[in-house]
Amino acid sequence: MRTQVAIIGAGPAGLTLGRLLERAGIDAVVIEQRSPEYVLGRIRAGVLEQSAVDVLRAIGVGARMDTEGLPHDGVELSFDGDMLRIDFEELVGRKVMVYGQTEVTRDLMDARAETGAVSIYEAENVAAHDFDGASPRVTYTKNGQSFEIACDFIAGCDGFHGVTRASVPKGAIHNFERIYPLGWLGVLVDQPPVAPELIYAHHARGFALCSMRSETRSRYYVQVSASEDVANWSDDRFWDELRARLNPEIAENLKTGPSIEKSIAPLRSFVAEPLRFGSLFLAGDAAHIVPPTGAKGLNMAIHDVAVLAEALTEHYGEKSKAGIDAYSARVLTNTWRAERFSWWMTQLLHTFPDSGDFGRRIQRADFDYLRASRIARQSLAENYTGFKP
Ligand code: RFL
Ligand code: PHB
Numbered sequence: 001m002r003t004q005v006a007i008i009g010a011g012p013a014g015l016t017l018g019r020l021l022e023r024a025g026i027d028a029v030v031i032e033q034r035s036p037e038y039v040l041g042r043i044r045a046g047v048l049e050q051s052a053v054d055v056l057r058a059i060g061v062g063a064r065m066d067t068e069g070l071p072h073d074g075v076e077l078s079f080d081g082d083m084l085r086i087d088f089e090e091l092v093g094r095k096v097m098v099y100g101q102t103e104v105t106r107d108l109m110d111a112r113a114e115t116g117a118v119s120i121y122e123a124e125n126v127a128a129h130d131f132d133g134a135s136p137r138v139t140y141t142k143n144g145q146s147f148e149i150a151c152d153f154i155a156g157c158d159g160f161h162g163v164t165r166a167s168v169p170k171g172a173i174h175n176f177e178r179i180y181p182l183g184w185l186g187v188l189v190d191q192p193p194v195a196p197e198l199i200y201a202h203h204a205r206g207f208a209l210c211s212m213r214s215e216t217r218s219r220y221y222v223q224v225s226a227s228e229d230v231a232n233w234s235d236d237r238f239w240d241e242l243r244a245r246l247n248p249e250i251a252e253n254l255k256t257g258p259s260i261e262k263s264i265a266p267l268r269s270f271v272a273e274p275l276r277f278g279s280l281f282l283a284g285d286a287a288h289i290v291p292p293t294g295a296k297g298l299n300m301a302i303h304d305v306a307v308l309a310e311a312l313t314e315h316y317g318e319k320s321k322a323g324i325d326a327y328s329a330r331v332l333t334n335t336w337r338a339e340r341f342s343w344w345m346t347q348l349l350h351t352f353p354d355s356g357d358f359g360r361r362i363q364r365a366d367f368d369y370l371r372a373s374r375i376a377r378q379s380l381a382e383n384y385t386g387f388k389p
Contacts, residue, residue: 271332
């Protein structure tokens with residue numbers, strides 16, 4: 001088989017890129033190691049920035065998001081039960097859209113199915129070759145048979161544990177990383193959200209987040225240690241711990257029920273540099289990871305592939321290499337901005353084993369500064385809703 005762009009990975013980055021290229025008349029194939037059901041079963045992000053919403057609308061997959069998504073004008077912070085609302089609309093004139101990653105993925109999959117775009121699921125032993133030379137190709141096996149796709153470009157959209165970044169020679173790539181000694185234990189429940197907006201809560205017992213997927217489905221998280229085993233957390237234990245970390249009046253309104261999903265995600269900051277190696281480009285979680293506190297990962301993935309699609313469109317249309325050459329630098333500028341914000345939100349809101357009394361007082365001072373200063377709140381709002389200079 002031959003295509004113009006071989007996209008490895010059918011998460012939000014790969015599928016959005018596929019759609020962007022399809023719209024630009026560029027031929028692409030998506031190669032994914034899991035089944036469609038497995039991909040849809042991963043419960044992850046919930047918050048889209050305006051720029052991500054704009055991309056999804058522009059590629060014709062925004063209809064369900066616009067009817068079922070929940071536009072939010074702000075979020076609440078809670079510090080040992082003291083509440084502070086960050087009013088995005090009033091501070092920076094922007095909103096965010098609460099719409100699950102699962103639904104974004106489903107909409108993109110449906111769009112591919114409708115146009116007959118080629119996706120290969122359950123591909124094993126996927127490998128990227130010769131991206132340094134003139135004949136890049138992707139190989140894989142399926143049902144015991146070997147396949148090869150010759151292409152012009154390879155898009156590494158295969159997430160943090162994918163093969164593309166790992167196939168770059170060690171000396172050609174520099175990784176920046178911080179691993180936090182923390183994880184988020186998340187629970188999905190068919191109950192109305194405890195409050196109309198998201199609540200990010202700092203508490204001496206640890207961070208908690210109240211989020212949602214719809215008016216009848218809620219998503220909650222509590223900070224746990226990185227080595228925690230999900231099997232130690234009965235639903236009752238989870239609800240007790242969540243209540244203990246929230247403002248008591250809010251905790252009283254919490255509607256609990258049997259969890260329909262429960263999992264632990266580790267917290268990590270990671271950036272690879274550069275993001276282009278000959279005809280191979282890294283995008284999304286394959287290129288960078290942020291702790292989920294700033295709700296940035298999915299938004300960064302959509303940003304990356306929008307830049308990449310523009311560069312490839314320029315290459316095929318105007319025969320210009322400028323976009324391709326600028327890809328890594330453009331994406332890294334946005335990446336480090338989001339890395340800084342996600343790191344800052346994480347250190348403000350979590351409890352760390354080694355921060356001590358001094359660290360806790362600094363966190364409180366940070367919260368009090370937000371309470372007292374419109375400029376501080378504006379900075380948070382600007383970054384959370386997606387700062388693009
Ligand atoms: P994905 O979604 O990991 O998709 C990569 C795909 O590549 C496949 N793959 C391979 N395919 C072929 N061959 C191989 N060798 C392969 N290896 C892997 C995988 O099966 C998968 O289908 O990466 P992508 O597309 O870059 O998307 C990134 C986002 O998924 C991620 O950044 C977000 O989920 C992060 N995130 C959040 N982001 C937000 O913007 N807002 C949020 O509110 C938010 N909350 C979160 C989050 C992530 C979380 N977890 C679990 C890490 C909350 C959590 C708890
Ligand atoms: C979620 O709804 O899963 C979610 C929301 C906000 C975050 C992280 C996750 O910062």
